[in-house]
Amino acid sequence: MTNFSVEELCTLHTSLSKMDVERIKEVSGNLPLIADLNQANVFVDCPTKEGKHAIVVAEAAPNTAKSVYQKPVAGKFAYEAFEPAVLYTLRTGKNMFLNRALTQEGKTVEQSVVPIKGSEDRVIGALIMEKDISEKLQRQLKLEALSEATETLSGILIGMAENRPIIPEVIEESLFFIDQENKVVYNNPSATNLIHEIGKEDCRPGVLLIDCFPCIQEILNEPEELLVKEMKMMNKVFRVKKISLDVDGKSNGTFIILKDLTELREKEREIVVKSVAIREIHHRVKNNLQTVASLLRLQMRRGVPEESKVHFVESLNRISSIASVYEIILSSSSVDEVDIYSLIEKVGNMLVHEAKHEQKKIHIQYKGPKILIDSDKAVSLSLVINELIQNCVKHAFKQMHEGKVDVCFEYSNDEIKVEVIDNGEGYSPNAKPSLGLDIVKMMIEHDLSGHFLIKRAETGTIATVQFPFERKEE
Structure with missing residues (x-):
């Protein structure tokens, strides 16, 4: 080669x-x-x-x-x-x-x-x-499995010895054993039922298999000893296996095994249709969210009271963070799953970019493995991450022109843990409760079945979110 x-x-x-x-x-x-x-x-x-x-x-x-x-x-x-x-x-x-x-x-x-x-x-x-x-083992296997006599093959391979079928009688696949002339030597009960389904009276020993299934001729003509092929017959889809029993270049017969895949292929088709429908729904949701965000931006450009501007910006960021979930889904091959790293990165970069307009230089970095979560969890997580990073941008660096935010997440013991760490002024437990932290607590406890902790560090603040990878049954 x-x-x-x-x-x-x-x-x-x-x-x-x-x-x-x-x-x-x-x-x-x-x-x-x-x-x-x-x-x-x-x-x-x-x-x-x-x-x-x-x-x-x-x-x-x-x-x-x-x-x-x-x-x-x-x-x-x-x-x-x-x-x-x-x-x-x-x-x-x-x-x-x-x-x-x-x-x-x-x-x-x-x-x-x-x-x-x-x-x-x-x-x-x-x-x-x-x-x-070893040649000894091969010789034994050949004597047991590849006898030259059709009667011995029937007894050993098909399991007809002492009138006690071993395997073929209970398998769901339709199994035929044919001789060198492609005449049926044996067929199991599933094969008999299949013959009746196609309107044939019987497929008795001695009958040519291609008389019942003309399409089989195509696979019989193939030179390969072992072959698997999907074929359409009688308005159904079958997986056809051919196993030729050859010893020293001499044919000892062939197994033909048919499995009806019609229902499976139909279910696969339905899944594809549903997947397309789900992606179309995600596309429309994303467009609707972007429309709402555009309306908010238009209103802000036309002028809003200064005291209301901050609330418009916060609402705009929340909507944009949710839209990020659907943008990631539509840009990936997944139908309804979101990569946590991509989501956090998209939300974080958006908020840090907004901070530049306030003449603040904030550095943000991310650390964590590739973890996929369902879109419904991703929506809740996107809002949580939005509030925590926005909290850093808005409150941690009030007296500072430059700061650093680290967003780290990990998966361990069937739980996902996310930490948002800043080097700002530090969290004060006596601070006035904010809508952002209320949103975080609500999302974590009710939507993600997890818990939330925020505390002051030696330098800055550490906010920790922890929730089960699979939501617990309520």
């Missing part, structure tokens, strides 16, 4: 960046050494654009041992049904060692998978090592 071939496969089948592709090429260049050192076949798989499967972009067979594969697999897809460890590692970034797996040529191997990470610690691929299990 040349570097150009790796780049070509990544470009055609994945969404990796150029930097990520270079990282994959770098790892792929070491595969021959890794294969010889471990006496094993090694591969690099990358997630496809759709994210449902993986694509083999590079491979190497050992010169120090017999290869597990007779045919190249680079360029073939790895399906989750047959490669669960690979897809698990790609999605979670976790290692999988000494996992028993079935290769695309039907051989049992010992498989280990580790993630390949790119920039920002993102998983961009998986490095896979597959070792052939």
Whole structure:
């Protein structure tokens, strides 16, 4: 496998960046050494654009041992049904060692998978090592699972020995076992029910499966021993699995497994429609809030009493902080979740910018991990953060022209903790109660089921907000 071939496969089948592709090429260049050192076949798989499967972009067979594969697999897809460890590692970034797996040529191997990470610690691929299990074990498995006689296959694989079905009788999927001529040898009860649903009298042994399902011919013509494909038949959507039982190049029959995905796909379609509707609602709410804010600004430009101006500004900031929630949702791929860091940063920067008009130089910085919360919680939190930072801007630096505000948040023990710290004049417990702090207490206690504490520090004030990540049932 040349570097150009790796780049070509990544470009055609994945969404990796150029930097990520270079990282994959770098790892792929070491595969021959890794294969010889471990006496094993090694591969690099990358997630496809759709994210449902993986694509083999590079491979190497050992010169120090017999290869597990007779045919190249680079360029073939790895399906989750047959490669669960690979897809698990790609999605979670976790290692999988000494996992028993079935290769695309039907051989049992010992498989280990580790993630390949790119920039920002993102998983961009998986490095896979597959070792052939001992010939003795392979021989035993073949004798048990791949007998050349159809009658033995029925007894061992289909579970008809002693008239006691083992697995196929209870699974929901419709299972057919066909011989080399594509004639039905066995079908389970679910398959029988499916035959009746399509108006066929029966699918008895000896009947061609394509007589009942003409579309199956397409998947039977594919050369792959293991194949998963989604197909439309009889106004329904099915996931079709083909498992060919080949020994030394000779076919011992094929399993065809059908699963009805119609209801699942319909629910997915409904979710997409609902997601679009939710985003449209968010868009309208944001527009309405911006309209209200524009009206307030227009009124302020036309003139308001000086004693009322501060109340207009506070109301304008509250409306703008709520609008920030919906702006963040609409600018992200999430349907109804908001990143806390982005929200706090947007609200804080807006308030500090307002402070510049009062000839105050306030420095603000933020610290915290990426945490997503529901939009309803985000609205309450945005108002809380607005009031606390606005409180710093308005009261902490009355006698100062320059100040500093730190906004820190963290997630621990299923709770989110936010601290707003300033180096201003310091909070006085005897100060007159303000509407802003009343809003904070109300939002924290009633909307977020949490608690609020504000205290004087050695220099300035520390305001602490703490609430459960998941709202408790009332």
